Amino acid sequence: MSVPRDGSKPVPSIWFDVEDLFEHVRHNPRPSGIQRLALEIMRGMVSDPAMRHRVGFVRHAPDGRDLLVVSWAEVDRLFGSAAPVAVAAAMPAAPSGSVGPGVTNGGAPARRGRLDRLLGVVPARVRRPALLFAVMQTQAAAALSGIAVSIVRQEARRGMNGLGRGVRAVRRSGAAGDPASDGATARPAGEAPRRLSDVAVAGDVLTVLGSPWNALDYAALVSRARGLHGLRFAVLMHDAIPVLRPEWCDRGINRIFRHWYGSVLPLADFVFANSRATASDVEGWCGRAGIPLPGAVRPVPVGSGFGAPAGGDTVAATPRAIGSESPRRPFVLFVSTIEARKNHLLLFRVWRRLMEELPASDVPDLVFVGRAGWLVADLMDQIRNSRFLDGRLRLMQDVDDATLRGLYRSCLFTVFPSFYEGWGLPVTESLAFGTPCIASRATSIPEAGGSLARYLDPDSVGDATRVIRDAITDRQGLADWQERIQREFRPVPWSAAGRAMLDAVDAAS
CATH class of the missing domain: 3.40.50 (Rossmann fold)
Structure with a gap:
């Protein structure tokens, strides 16, 4: 006291x-x-x-x-700071310091560990799919490993049934x-x-x-x-x-x-x-x-907002390029652990449809920032088999705060089509950076986005495609929307x- x-x-x-x-x-x-x-x-x-x-x-x-x-x-x-890790299996190698058009990792060198050395003996044609599979499975199990070890040890030591204490x-x-x-x-x-x-x-x-x-x-x-x-x-x-x-x-x-x-x-x-x-x-x-x-x-x-910005940086800063390079293609951002509830599959299907309906030059890249989690093995297979939507889909993980700020500021807009949330932190993060957000209208998410976000039906590929296509094709409307957010958004400390x-x-x- x-x-x-x-x-x-x-x-x-x-x-x-x-x-x-x-x-x-x-x-x-x-x-x-x-x-x-x-x-x-x-x-x-x-x-x-x-x-x-x-x-x-x-x-x-x-x-x-x-x-x-x-x-x-x-x-x-x-x-602490960590260089973002790009997952780009079955894709042509990106230039040094890059994980794909429009998204760089600031030139951080790739980190090779024990898994990379083991994969060195695997034939080249299966090396990247094997790496993706190993990463996905390891990450999906990590969240439960500490709990599982705890339960096994306690029951062996105490001889208790069920969960125990x-x-x-x-x-x-x-x-x-x-x-x-x-x-x-x-x-x-x-x-x-x-x-x-x-x-x-x-x-x-x-x-x-x-x-x-x-x-x-x-x-x-x-x-x-x-x-x-x-x-x-x-x-x-x-x-x-x-x-x-x-x-x-x-x-x-x-x-x-x-x-x-x-x-x-x-x-x-x-x-x-x-x-x-x-x-x-x-x-x-x-x-x-x-x-x-x-x-x-x-x-x-x-x-x-989040973190302690370096050098007195603020969330209201003017959008800028990530790292030292300007994005080579416009991109749309989705920040979330990759799991079934977050509805990444909806965006995969929307982007496939956009690639069929619009000229290739009009379709921005789609960037997923987050680790693979539960119940997404089928989705990850689809991503790999499509060659990451022919290079238009990028995955990034372990992104530090400085890089994430750059992503929020440099994207066209963000998307958050989750089926169910307790709040919807990436929605308010996006608005805090003055960046438009298209979000699900389910559960608590409208509380996070208020009147400044636009909403889609998370169960409808057609509705999601319509809302996202309108934002992509109406660049003046998107600019007006962004200006309104920057004028009206009131940050909450x-x-x-x-x-x-x-x-x-x-x-x-």
Whole structure:
């Protein structure tokens, strides 16, 4: 609990559990949507002088029974710069520093690892398809590997059936720093980590912003923190997709989601959501499942923009080329993990139709930014068999923030045809850069795009083709649309989400 500078009575502090971020970076060097949102909320609070003294960060102790304090600096440096990796199987080799017309990786050299060396003995005609298959399968399994290892180890050790209560997949050695500082320094080398029990006081709030589902015994950890230290507990819900639309998730994730939230939500003093749609979904599911909630699920504002721009750069900057080269062809951008729910297949079919209906010179390239995820083996086969739509489709992964900014600014417009979202972060990211976005009208996505985005039916190739073709062929209309976005879009600071959570905590105190 922090003491205000004016000497008035202490105010509750929020301690963010960041263990899932450290777990995520073991498998993926770049943050996905949930990790991005959690990072930006925490960064916004740490950057705000009115809130930074009320924020702390914790990881899980190796025994899984306590929480260790870490500094913001340790969290903030998790996702460092990484050269974007292009997946261009069955295509002619691109020039050095390029992954296709209009998209460059800033001249970063290609990275060759053990898999590349092994593929060196494979005949050339099958080498690229084999590489694509290996990359796709490895990435699709990575998200579940930590959870699977945790379950196997715990059941072998404890002899429990079903999910069990879980153990840590990896024994962490957390380092602690000043939880209320701006994270400029971590704890001195050799100094023992501080436990949350040594610094937190009754009334403080342990808060989960991300997805620490690999900790299957999390309810026990929360119960100890609430019982022994008088902490309260808060959860930010990103969506209820695994229980409402399980067909778009791995079966193991569905089981874990039900178990984790079914055991953890009854312990919550505050339940927040990233949209009104998510709040409604969570309340409906909990009501049907008999899961008690502390009250109404509270939506919090979702910010716009991301990261800490280098050199004072701002999201309102004039569009510019990526890297040192100007794009050789115009392109349309889709930022998302490649999985069935995100509806990449719709765009594949739309672009095939556009290539048949329009002159080749009028069809822009299509750029997918994101790793391959669940339930997309057939789609990846189609992409490969079509020779990446004869060179008009580009895939990029592990793209750093600077490159992603360049992509947003340099594309004609963005697309986001997802079937189901908790919010729709790439929609607001696009608008924040002054770039038009054509998005699905499903679930929460119109909350993210408002009146500045245009919408399509995610179930209709015909409707999607019509909306996208109109934007491609009417360049003056596209320019007018972009000018309106740049004139009317009002960015939301990420600190607004933190302020909403603190206001709820203070009101309950």
